[in-house]
Amino acid sequence: MSRCYTLEQIAEIVGGTVRGDSRVKISGVGDISEASPEQITWVTNAKYAARLESSRAGAALVASDFGPAPMPVVLCDHLDRSVARLLGAFARPVSRPEPGIHPTAIVHDTARIGPDPAIGPHVVIDAGVEIGASCVIHAGVFVGRDTTVGDGCEFWPNVVIRDGCVIGSRVIIHANAAIGADGLGFYFDEGCHHKVPHVGGVILEDDVEIGACACVDRAKFGHTVVGRGTKIDNLVQIAHNVRIGAHCVLAGQSGIAGSTHVGSHSFFGGHAGVIDNLVIGNRVRVGAKSLITHNTPDDTMVSGYPAQEHRKELRKEAAIRRLPELAAQVKELLARVAELEAALNRPS
Numbered sequence: 001m002s003r004c005y006t007l008e009q010i011a012e013i014v015g016g017t018v019r020g021d022s023r024v025k026i027s028g029v030g031d032i033s034e035a036s037p038e039q040i041t042w043v044t045n046a047k048y049a050a051r052l053e054s055s056r057a058g059a060a061l062v063a064s065d066f067g068p069a070p071m072p073v074v075l076c077d078h079l080d081r082s083v084a085r086l087l088g089a090f091a092r093p094v095s096r097p098e099p100g101i102h103p104t105a106i107v108h109d110t111a112r113i114g115p116d117p118a119i120g121p122h123v124v125i126d127a128g129v130e131i132g133a134s135c136v137i138h139a140g141v142f143v144g145r146d147t148t149v150g151d152g153c154e155f156w157p158n159v160v161i162r163d164g165c166v167i168g169s170r171v172i173i174h175a176n177a178a179i180g181a182d183g184l185g186f187y188f189d190e191g192c193h194h195k196v197p198h199v200g201g202v203i204l205e206d207d208v209e210i211g212a213c214a215c216v217d218r219a220k221f222g223h224t225v226v227g228r229g230t231k232i233d234n235l236v237q238i239a240h241n242v243r244i245g246a247h248c249v250l251a252g253q254s255g256i257a258g259s260t261h262v263g264s265h266s267f268f269g270g271h272a273g274v275i276d277n278l279v280i281g282n283r284v285r286v287g288a289k290s291l292i293t294h295n296t297p298d299d300t301m302v303s304g305y306p307a308q309e310h311r312k313e314l315r316k317e318a319a320i321r322r323l324p325e326l327a328a329q330v331k332e333l334l335a336r337v338a339e340l341e342a343a344l345n346r347p348s
Contacts, residue, residue, distance in 0.1 A: 020072025183240025
């Protein structure tokens with residue numbers, strides 16, 4: 001279903017103010033370099049402001065202090081929030097199961113399902129499970145024995161939640177994620193690896209979001225914990241007995257090894273890694289493809305392999321880029337030293 005709004009209506013949706021013709025009609029959202037005259041774009045970074053001059057977009061969302069623009073704009077005090085609302089206004093409806101419990105779903109007699117569920121086809125809900133109100137569970141989801149789930153959660157197709165996990169309210173788990181699988185626990189004896197039982201569980205606190213194909217392993221004992229409001233991207237690995245604080249962000253393919261504790265409001269770039277049994281502080285920022293091998297205090301930014309303080313890493317990288325030039329200079333100096341030595345050794 002196509003949607004069309006006037007710029008005045010868009011301003012109401014996003015909480016902004018129109019500068020220019022408020023009657024302009026907008027039927028979609030586009031990138032600044034590809035948007036058509038019927039679409040609206042946005043500029044969240046001042047360094048891209050000049051690109052508006054060549055954009056064909058019919059309008060743009062900009063910060064409230066943005067300067068002149070070649071098209072009508074909506075001035076926004078909280079631009080990121082306004083962009084999210086804009087995208088929501090044009091988003092296509094999400095396909096969800098019908099209200100109720102699909103006839104092919106298998107719900108154990110001892111499971112307790114809260115009011116207003118939407119449980120899709122071929123879902124399996126095992127014995128002793130408790131699910132809160134208004135949860136949406138898509139096709140093929142498995143919820144293991146004695147797991148508890150809060151209100152307003154959404155589990156996308158083929159999510160697996162193993163036994164004894166605790167899921168808070170408003171938790172979103174995307175397709176094919178696995179919560180509560182055994183961690184990497186083995187001991188080597190008599191020429192082979194033997195499994196160490198993992199008898200703990202997983203706690204996902206309120207408002208956590210887990211990306212597609214991500215894994216949060218159960219603890220050997222106690223719980224692996226993901227704190228309130230933390231957002232975990234696709235293909236992330238959280239090992240056994242890890243504890244992550246509130247409102248952290250872990251980008252795709254990052255991984256945290258066993259028994260490491262991470263403070264709140266920390267950020268991990270894509271493919272970042274942390275070895276086991278470390279303590280990572282609050283508000284730590286980890287660059288993409290970095291590997292943390294030591295405890296990291298609060299309010300630190302690190303990068304590199306192994307990770308170190310970001311400014312030191314930048315200086316190291318700058319020095320590495322100069323190596324070819326430095327090698328040429330060393331070669332030239334060696335040649336000059338050889339000439340000087342030869343001159344000194346000539347008979348007078």
